[in-house]
Amino acid sequence: MTAVIDGGDRADARRNRAKVLSAAGAAFAEHGLDVPLGDIARRAGVGTGTVYRHFPSKQALLEAVHAQHLNDLIASGERRMARSAPTEAFFGFLLEVVETSQRRGPVCDLVTADPSWPRPVLTAAVQRFRQVLTALLHAAQRAGGVRPGLGPEDVAAFAVGCTAMLAARRDRQAGLALVRLALDGLRPSTSVTEQASFRDGVHRTIGAGCEECGAALAPRPTGRPLRYCGATCRQRARRRRLAD
Structure with missing residues (x-):
């Protein structure tokens, strides 16, 4: 009986943690990083003490939110590799990275701007994200769908630029059209740069x-x-x- 109760407690703790992460991600995206933890707790439907048990500081919560974002992208990239053709998988993944990162901008800015945090969870997520991005890129290049010579760091920098371009447009659909146009520049058939x-x-x-x-x-x-x-x-x- 005790094992059942303990298992139920652990399941409740996991659910509460997931609620807090979801509420925090939405709150940071909508209102910036000054949202009080109490507001996040109310949004998640839990007590403030529950938030602090899982995340002893706002920095820890921010790290966990960003790591969860990366983990979601990692899972999506792995699904794309398993289910789609290499070129389709690569460009679909990159577009998803741009779209979701634009909404998570405030979190990304703070996490990447402060090198002083001890961030083992986030560091592990970043490494796995780069591995998935690299695998998708190389597979698309072998299939002839992406320019040879581009590396993962080039693609990551390109995605940052596309994210900024999307954020600059009030009309989201118009912004996404520009992003898709920019992504076409990664295809081998686009040779404007060499001729310019x-x-x-x-x-x-x-x-x-x-x-x-x-x-x-x-x-x-x-x-x-x-x-x-x-x-x-x-x-x-x-x-x-x-x-x-």
Whole structure:
């Protein structure tokens, strides 16, 4: 009988811990990191003492929330590897990382900005996340779906940029459309970077778009190829040449 009671107590403790983590993640995402632990306890439907038994400080709770986020992504990545083609699995995973990380931004910022915490739980989750990301990337590269030469750190940095781009758009669907467009740059068929020249911080693609603004140009069946998308860019380029 005692074993049954103890088992029930442990099950209750696990449920309470999961409730606190879920409530804390939502509260931090919605209201920032200044949310009192008492508010998180009420949101989770438990007492403040229950929160402190599982997480003795807000720092410990923040670490656990971020580690849980990574663990959820790890599980998703492993499912994708088992169920989807390599390229589909990689891009689906990366889009999920961007979408969920944008909502968890405040937590990510604090955890990554403070190197003084002893964070064994978070460190273990980060290592496993990198292993899954690396496996997905290499599988997609072997399948020919991702540019060769890219490493996991490149992809992680790329995801950070996409997350910032998504956060900058109020229209979430428009932001996701931009993110998908950016992700296409990881595919082998996208070769804008190799063909590009740079001047004064403006990206111009020779032979693929307007030399001034980079807008796509319709090909001409005869004659010289177009260099500019219209009169405005042609005049701007002329003024730039005169200034030089």
